[in-house]
Amino acid sequence: MRPKPEAPASSQGDAHEQWQAKDVLTRLRSDIVSSVYEPAERLKFADLRARYDVGIGTLREALSQLVSEGFVVVEVGKGFKVAPVSIKELNEITDLFLDLEKRALRSAIANGDENWETTIVALHYKLNLIESLPWEDRMARHSEWVKRHRDFHESLVAACTDTWLFRLRSMMFDQLDRYRFVTKKAPQGLGQHKFTEHRKIMDATIARDAATATALMEEHIRDTSRRVIDLL
Amino acid sequence: MRPKPEAPASSQGDAHEQWQAKDVLTRLRSDIVSSVYEPAERLKFADLRARYDVGIGTLREALSQLVSEGFVVVEVGKGFKVAPVSIKELNEITDLFLDLEKRALRSAIANGDENWETTIVALHYKLNLIESLPWEDRMARHSEWVKRHRDFHESLVAACTDTWLFRLRSMMFDQLDRYRFVTKKAPQGLGQHKFTEHRKIMDATIARDAATATALMEEHIRDTSRRVIDLL
DNA sequence: TTTAGATTTATATTCGAAAAAATGGGAAAA
DNA sequence: TTTTCCCATTTTTTCGAATATAAATCTAAA
Structure with a gap:
């Protein structure tokens, strides 16, 4: 080879x-x-x-x-x-992602089985292991956090049966991920509040409460985007 | 080089x-x-x-x-x-495309200027030159029709200001395009009725009647997908 | 000094050869 | 007959050299 x-x-x-x-x-x-x-x-x-x-x-x-x-x-x-970045593009990506994400989440909630739930719980636990650490340790394991955060979010919609919806959602998530760290100052998404937000989203999702889950997700994502824009 | x-x-x-x-x-x-x-x-x-x-x-x-x-x-x-094809995937693509397309169309209708309108009229005319031909001639200029059809549809949403929305919409349009000719039998999208459908969509779009335009678009696309499924 | 052309340097693009897998087929063993 | 192993063939994957293009530098004339 x-x-x-x-x-x-x-x-x-x-x-x-x-x-x-x-x-x-x-x-x-x-x-x-x-x-x-x-x-x-x-x-x-x-x-x-x-x-x-x-x-x-x-x-x-x-x-x-x-x-x-x-x-x-x-x-x-x-x-x-x-690729260059801009506030306008971040807003586009945020809107588009949320639209796809909410649809995927509803589909996952409707179709998910026990294995789906279990994976969510497991990955949330792993994410929490880092998120509940003191600031310095969290920063030190930054790239690990990125991966676990990604995996946790993906697990929420993993039971979505629509392949293309899932695919496009993941594309936009990756784009959002980039914006989350586009500024050299304090990385976004590592705040204290994210800790509880993730737990609430998980709970609502597993409880099959689509309305609450999507609403929490929307607030979760928009909050991050707002913080990024402030620093951009 | x-x-x-x-x-x-x-x-x-x-x-x-x-x-x-x-x-x-x-x-x-x-x-x-x-x-x-x-x-x-x-x-x-x-x-x-x-x-x-x-x-x-x-x-x-x-x-x-x-x-x-x-x-x-x-x-x-x-x-x-x-990539393989399936009825399930076609349905996914159709739904996803329509969702994106309708949003892009609304944006275009809200933001389009006179040049946008002019391009639509021009490309619709070009498309019509082929669509109003007798069956054999249309078939002979098949690949040309594909391009003109593509261009006409794209011109409708060209004034959409959201880059990513436009981008994803185009991705899904390409996928739909493939399904339109996936069967070797009579190519879809070349029927008589498409002739009038395209004109109506154009008229509603230029008249800035977003509700009618999106409704017509939905029927236009779903009709084609239904025909493809019948032959798949 | 400035501009235009020429030359050099840096960089991108394309190709085919060479190495590594995978595939297929046939013989030997079970 | 069926299974397994080996070897030949096909195909994929990777690399760097060769070529083309763009950028930078220099030179000379206005």
């Missing part, structure tokens, strides 16, 4: 390692979401190649996908760069 | 030719939409390379984007294949 003469035969620490293209895609997206790169920063192949240790073709493949997802923009002959 | 020794220096008939990657993406998507490939058909690099006359890397880049767009699915180590 890769003509790289290194790698002493199957002794990798991380165990899987069986797909560079997808791996790079994930890491690149994660880095963009975490604001490793500035919003309109150029993504040069030479730099990326050094950072992710892959060939040009593989990078190009990953970047192309990110263009489709809206994280990266490309201009013919001038390469790729991180 | 390309180490291809052919191409006698800037004497191309089609004039642009300056972007293989994007060109291949467009052609591939167009071929998938037009059912050149069967729904679950494998897309082998050897075949594609012969058909589109580009290198493997370029193909990979295009296919990756199509994965993000939902036209192609990929399995690690087993390559790419055309």
